[in-house]
Amino acid sequence: MTFDIDLIVESLPLMLMGIGITLKLLIVSGLLGLMLAVCLLLMRISGKWYLSFPAQVYIYIFRGTPILVQIFIIYYGLPQFEAVRDSILWPILREPMGCAIVALTLNTAAYVSEILRGGVLGVSKGVLEAGSALGMSARQKFIYLTAPIATRLALPAYSNDVISLLKSTALASTITIADMTGIARTIVADTYAPYEIFISLAIVYIIFTFGIQKLFGAIERYLGRYTEREG
Amino acid sequence: MTRTDAQPLIRMQGVNKFFGSFQALKNINLEVHRGERIVVCGPSGSGKSTMIRCINRLEEHNDGHIIIDGKELTDQVNDINAVRREVGMVFQSFNLFPHMTIVKNLMLAQQLVRKLSKAEARDTAMHYLERVKIPEQAEKYPIALSGGQQQRVAIARALCMKPEIMLFDEPTSALDPEVINEVLEVMVDLAKEGMTMICVTHEMGFARSVADRIIFMDEGEIVEEAPPTEFFDNPKSERTKKFLSQILTH
Numbered sequence: 064m065t066f067d068i069d070l071i072v073e074s075l076p077l078m079l080m081g082i083g084i085t086l087k088l089l090i091v092s093g094l095l096g097l098m099l100a101v102c103l104l105l106m107r108i109s110g111k112w113y114l115s116f117p118a119q120v121y122i123y124i125f126r127g128t129p130i131l132v133q134i135f136i137i138y139y140g141l142p143q144f145e146a147v148r149d150s151i152l153w154p155i156l157r158e159p160m161g162c163a164i165v166a167l168t169l170n171t172a173a174y175v176s177e178i179l180r181g182g183v184l185g186v187s188k189g190v191l192e193a194g195s196a197l198g199m200s201a202r203q204k205f206i207y208l209t210a211p212i213a214t215r216l217a218l219p220a221y222s223n224d225v226i227s228l229l230k231s232t233a234l235a236s237t238i239t240i241a242d243m244t245g246i247a248r249t250i251v252a253d254t255y256a257p258y259e260i261f262i263s264l265a266i267v268y269i270i271f272t273f274g275i276q277k278l279f280g281a282i283e284r285y286l287g288r289y290t291e292r293e294g
Numbered sequence: 295m296t297r298t299d300a301q302p303l304i305r306m307q308g309v310n311k312f313f314g315s316f317q318a319l320k321n322i323n324l325e326v327h328r329g330e331r332i333v334v335c336g337p338s339g340s341g342k343s344t345m346i347r348c349i350n351r352l353e354e355h356n357d358g359h360i361i362i363d364g365k366e367l368t369d370q371v372n373d374i375n376a377v378r379r380e381v382g383m384v385f386q387s388f389n390l391f392p393h394m395t396i397v398k399n400l401m402l403a404q405q406l407v408r409k410l411s412k413a414e415a416r417d418t419a420m421h422y423l424e425r426v427k428i429p430e431q432a433e434k435y436p437i438a439l440s441g442g443q444q445q446r447v448a449i450a451r452a453l454c455m456k457p458e459i460m461l462f463d464e465p466t467s468a469l470d471p472e473v474i475n476e477v478l479e480v481m482v483d484l485a486k487e488g489m490t491m492i493c494v495t496h497e498m499g500f501a502r503s504v505a506d507r508i509i510f511m512d513e514g515e516i517v518e519e520a521p522p523t524e525f526f527d528n529p530k531s532e533r534t535k536k537f538l539s540q541i542l543t544h
Contacts, residue, residue: 187389189385189387189389190390190392192352192389193383193385193390193391193448195352196350196352196378196382196385197379197451198378198403198407199375199402199403203406203407207406208391211393212393215393288435289393289435289436289437291437
């Protein structure tokens, strides 16, 4: 078996044309997912069962089912309901891109809210008591003490989830989206050269992951400056 | 020094506190007048910390009354933060905000709770950092300071709120022996200025020289309450004698 370098040189630029779509999936669902995750977190730690219970059920369902199945349910399943086709969400759910972003967002939110909760639980009780003793309200303690400390604590696990999300975006190719993986699959279908194409695709993802790691490393160092004795 | 004036600053009447089925405080009655310095001692688990934590409602009592400067602490007090503003607290483990510089630690509650401007808060913060003799640490993070320095910062942070009462919950128990004195000195200065103080501590030298009254607790009860000379030289209860013999023989 030979490794066709020319084919890689030829198809790499084609695959990289999908970079925009991959980035869009990653950034849009990453940000929306983070916002939803914060809402879920606040519901879970609200101490009110009618908020915390639905959040728990949501997290249980989305962590308990494969993301590919979630994408299929949203893309193939939802349009069967007339109510969905008549709803204001239809313009989003009509498009594969909209469906992929919705699925990735809903999925990542479930994981990220648990990651954030881990951070919140890691904030020392004594620090919050000191806040109470100074007369700070629950809201002030959350904003000025819990949130910044928990963010720092949750960051390593969160960066893990962002990397995981990057790779989940490849699943969007199963519902006709021409992201990097989607383009690669088209090229493979034309050339019957899965080896060269998919290996070069894998390398592109690895380079991406490296970039994300570096970015979060820098954020961690910045947010963690108070954990260094010399500084 | 016994004052008979008006109402006491702190009054606890028949206070009981349970953790589940364990009774941490049993029928606590205590009055503290303005300017009084009280030292609370007793074996571990005797309810000392729980008692002072009830005073600023970090723990909620189950029965009885706690009245701080005329305001009763109840479930209905939605203004607990107003009471807490009058009551400063220093913890065994310092509990500085780890993600903020020293000066920001001192400024935060002033800005949020006392609604001072940033500049005013910073001035007050620097004033109290001078008083605890570490203004040069202002821009560092807590982790860069020694335990003794951190505890002095914690005292300064509480003082920035201009409290009427200071509660100390074993402020020197987590410290290395050589830095205990730098913290005690700050507390002695505070006492000299007439601050109303309740200190849970095992520093018997401090108790003897600073306290107006010493309270000995055991198993959730106040067993004995006496001025220092009487407490140390002529304790009445057997439990007090036993406790004193245990801590003073070494």
